[in-house]
Amino acid sequence: MKRCILHSDLNNFYASVECLRRPELRDVPVAVCGSFEDRHGVVLAKNMLAKAQGVRTGEAFWQARKKCPDLVSVPADFPTYVRISRAVRAIYARYTDQIEPYGIDECWLERHGQPLSLRGGRADRAHHP
Numbered sequence: 001m002k003r004c005i006l007h008s009d010l011n012n013f014y015a016s017v018e019c020l021r022r023p024e025l026r027d028v029p030v031a032v033c034g035s036f037e038d039r040h041g042v043v044l045a046k047n048m049l050a051k052a053q054g055v056r057t058g059e060a061f062w063q064a065r066k067k068c069p070d071l072v073s074v075p076a077d078f079p080t081y082v083r084i085s086r087a088v089r090a091i092y093a094r095y096t097d098q099i100e101p102y103g104i105d106e107c108w109l110e111r112h113g114q115p116l117s118l119r120g121g122r123a124d125r126a127h128h129p
Helices: 013-021 048-052 061-067 078-093 122-127
Strands: 003-009 030-033 043-046 072-075 098-101 106-112
Touching: 013 030, 013 043, 013 078, 030 048, 030 061, 043 061, 078 098, 078 106
Parallel strands: 030 072
Antiparallel strands: 003 106, 030 043, 098 106
């Protein structure tokens, strides 16, 4: 039986969730930041538009804004990120029960046997008995 291990990494996870929740942010550079009062608004995640202008995870928002004057700061919403992460893992569970989480946005998935398929696979049977 063939063994296949997949790695899933939800790129720019916090920023992607925020842009999904707030469509008005989809076409602007976005940084999800920690507390401005406690940590000077450290960038926790950024979308691709911000990344293209040199914004880096871990830098202070004021530093990021020097590189990207139009950068929009969004406060982190960890309960929402956990909820979305669980929903994504529920999708993975339709294909395999071998899921090894690594943080909120990454995991490894192991499958044995047939390649993943939307037709005739485990997920297909779940929707079409």
